[in-house]
Amino acid sequence: AQSVTQLGSHVSVSEGALVLLRCNYSSSVPPYLFWYVQYPNQGLQLLLKYTSAATLVKGINGFEAEFKKSETSFHLTKPSAHMSDAAEYFCAVSDLPGNEKLTFGTGTRLTIIP
Amino acid sequence: GAGVSQSPRYKVAKRGQDVALRCDPISGHVSLFWYQQALGQGPEFLTYFQNEAQLDKSGLPSDRFFAERPEGSVSTLKIQRTQQEDSAVYLCASSIGSLGNEQYFGPGTRLTVT
Numbered sequence: 001a002q003s004v005t006q007l008g009s010h011v012s013v014s015e016g017a018l019v020l021l022r023c024n025y026s027s028s029v030p031p032y033l034f035w036y037v038q039y040p041n042q043g044l045q046l047l048l049k050y051t052s053a054a055t056l057v058k059g060i061n062g063f064e065a066e067f068k069k070s071e072t073s074f075h076l077t078k079p080s081a082h083m084s085d086a087a088e089y090f091c092a093v094s095d096l097p098g099n100e101k102l103t104f105g106t107g108t109r110l111t112i113i114p
Numbered sequence: 115g116a117g118v119s120q121s122p123r124y125k126v127a128k129r130g131q132d133v134a135l136r137c138d139p140i141s142g143h144v145s146l147f148w149y150q151q152a153l154g155q156g157p158e159f160l161t162y163f164q165n166e167a168q169l170d171k172s173g174l175p176s177d178r179f180f181a182e183r184p185e186g187s188v189s190t191l192k193i194q195r196t197q198q199e200d201s202a203v204y205l206c207a208s209s210i211g212s213l214g215n216e217q218y219f220g221p222g223t224r225l226t227v228t
Contacts, residue, residue: 032214043118043205043219044157051214090156099170100145100213104156 006105019078023091031095038088118220137206144211151203
């Protein structure tokens with residue numbers, strides 16, 4: 001069964017600093033991997049996804065993630081944090097043939113320090 | 115708007131009451147998903163439809179939970195005899211129906227059982 005581990009339930013970075021949110025997955029087959037962002041009282045919005053086309057994936061709002069099979073990781077990065085990046089971030093995996101359901105991590109709350 | 119809508123946005127139920135939560139997916143989306151998100155946790159899969167067929171209901175926590183999508187569009191999640199542990203945000207998502215495609219999430223229904 002697939003699973004996702006997000007290291008660090010809370011991450012704080014200064015405005016303008018590098019953002020690094022960690023995600024490791026467990027999957028017995030090549031997975032589809034996703035990063036979603038959730039703002040307060042809103043639904044989840046897709047930031048980016050990996051579907052085997054390229055290991056470095058660029059998403060919205062300047063975020064990107066790199067799929068590393070050897071490390072079973074899909075960490076999310078942004079070179080320079082902005083105040084508007086403060087939100088909850090979820091990594092998710094989908095790998096069951098014929099089944100699109102997502103398995104989510106427990107989330108990382110990102111705080112931006114002015 | 116053209117997004118996923120859910121109603122009601124907030125629901126307070128007394129323990130033992132039945133509740134029904136509605137999801138209107140994006141028009142033309144084949145797949146529809148329900149997730150449960152407890153406070154401070156990531157969303158957890160409940161059930162999945164492709165058109166009107168319920169392909170996976172493995173995440174429904176008990177036989178008090180029932181979901182339907184009779185015409186392959188609007189879906190209803192029903193919880194009978196609500197318990198306090200059912201308090202959570204219930205998220206609905208839809209997609210065009212292929213593996214690896216984005217799931218578009220609604221704003222959720224926050225259920226509080228007193």
